[in-house]
Amino acid sequence: MTTTCCLLVLIGCLLPASSAFKIASFNIQRFSNSKITDVNVRDILIQILRRYELISVQEVMSSDDTAIISLVRELNNATGLHYNLLISDHLGRSSYREKYVYIYREDIVKPTRWYHYDDGCENCGTDSFIREPFVAQFQSLITDLKSFVLISIHTSPDYAVSEVDALFDAWEDAQQQFLMEDILILGDFNAACSYVTSKDWPRIRLRQSESHQWLIGDKEDTTVSTNTHCAYDRFVASGTGLLTAVLPNTAMAFNFQDAFSLSYDMAKAISDHYPVELELHLDPQYSGEVFRTSPSLGIKGGSTNRVDCDCSGVNLTSCRGRCGAFSPDYPCHCNASCSKYSSCCLDYKSYC
Ligand SMILES: *[C@@H]1O[C@H](CO)[C@@H](O)[C@H](O)[C@H]1NC(C)=O
Ligand SMILES: *[C@@H]1O[C@H](CO)[C@@H](O)[C@H](O)[C@H]1NC(C)=O
Ligand SMILES: *[C@@H]1O[C@H](CO)[C@@H](O)[C@H](O)[C@H]1NC(C)=O
Ligand SMILES: [Ca+2]
Numbered sequence: 001m002t003t004t005c006c007l008l009v010l011i012g013c014l015l016p017a018s019s020a021f022k023i024a025s026f027n028i029q030r031f032s033n034s035k036i037t038d039v040n041v042r043d044i045l046i047q048i049l050r051r052y053e054l055i056s057v058q059e060v061m062s063s064d065d066t067a068i069i070s071l072v073r074e075l076n077n078a079t080g081l082h083y084n085l086l087i088s089d090h091l092g093r094s095s096y097r098e099k100y101v102y103i104y105r106e107d108i109v110k111p112t113r114w115y116h117y118d119d120g121c122e123n124c125g126t127d128s129f130i131r132e133p134f135v136a137q138f139q140s141l142i143t144d145l146k147s148f149v150l151i152s153i154h155t156s157p158d159y160a161v162s163e164v165d166a167l168f169d170a171w172e173d174a175q176q177q178f179l180m181e182d183i184l185i186l187g188d189f190n191a192a193c194s195y196v197t198s199k200d201w202p203r204i205r206l207r208q209s210e211s212h213q214w215l216i217g218d219k220e221d222t223t224v225s226t227n228t229h230c231a232y233d234r235f236v237a238s239g240t241g242l243l244t245a246v247l248p249n250t251a252m253a254f255n256f257q258d259a260f261s262l263s264y265d266m267a268k269a270i271s272d273h274y275p276v277e278l279e280l281h282l283d284p285q286y287s288g289e290v291f292r293t294s295p296s297l298g299i300k301g302g303s304t305n306r307v308d309c310d311c312s313g314v315n316l317t318s319c320r321g322r323c324g325a326f327s328p329d330y331p332c333h334c335n336a337s338c339s340k341y342s343s344c345c346l347d348y349k350s351y352c
Pocket of ligand 3: 094158326333335336337338341343
């Protein structure tokens with residue numbers, strides 16, 4: 001046993017830390033314990049995750065983190081590497097909630113500061129996201145680009161247009177917070193097919209912005225289903241450092257069904273989304289320095305609890321700036337099912 005350990009350490013020293021630096025975004029559809037108790041599904045997830053040095057995961061379902069932590073433990077066991085994870089608060093406007101998780105090779109890349117974007121006042125329905133973007137700055141050793149910021153998002157399909165637009169505000173805020181331009185917005189934007197159509201793009205600031213490059217184009221298919229061809233999952237990059245760091249033609253969906261010759265049913269058991277991936281330039285001067293690895297897995301990203309916001313001046317009988325608003329306390333509603341319940345505010349159709 002001791003000999004094996006020494007040998008592993010020795011090999012670890014002789015090998016380069018990594019031959020590539022890849023970032024991915026992956027909506028692992030309703031990730032929960034059932035995906036790791038099924039060993040076949042778990043092993044394919046590990047084959048997918050091990051392609052990357054840094055992954056933003058969406059749709060992590062349960063409030064307790066044991067499932068995602070044990071996936072990372074298995075990933076470490078399978079690869080002999082040190083991945084760790086940074087986990088967001090449990091986010092949503094109702095009992096349906098999700099977490100964002102960053103999984104990263106902690107010997108070569110680590111989060112230095114993070115927060116949940118403050119998107120307005122949920123009590124009055126004037127907030128902009130169902131799941132506030134989870135923003136984190138990373139320090140990276142083996143890439144040319146030594147520091148960058150990621151903004152993870154999983155939009156509500158019903159409000160994808162306004163949420164993708166509001167990502168522009170989250171981006172401006174991140175620039176202020178970190179005094180940094182090199183920012184990658186990544187995640188399941190739901191920015192395609194029926195949720196965001198070609199007529200919507202002109203009013204989406206993130207799309208019109210000269211500062212941003214959409215690295216996953218509208219024609220990409222990030223869905224597993226053969227019935228859909230939609231570029232839901234995206235990378236949107238800004239900052240000359242980041243834009244020059246991304247290797248040309250590396251941003252794409254990873255079709256794991258083809259890559260691993262899976263049956264359609266098996267592929268769908270993994271997720272309804274493919275990951276999207278990109279690769280960054282390595283630092284030719286990389287010295288071999290590594291970060292100290294942690295004995296424990298899982299960092300809690302903190303809570304979004306904020307002081308009760310002030311609703312005075314908010315017109316609760318209007319949907320203006322309140323799309324998605326629902327509470328039994330409101331006189332009328334602005335969420336997608338209000339028509340069904342005949343509870344919409346009178347101006348719902350003109351604003352949402
Ligand atoms: C790690 O992997 C080995 C096989 O390589 C297996 O025997 C062992 O049970 C695994 N350990 C854990 C904690 O899963
Ligand atoms: C609130 O919004 C409703 C619906 O648009 C409008 O009829 C009403 O005049 C507004 N009230 C105030 C105080 O602005
Ligand atoms: C909207 O409100 C209804 C109640 O009217 C609620 O049951 C439902 O979950 C909400 N739907 C969405 C899409 O937010
Ligand atoms: Ca919110």
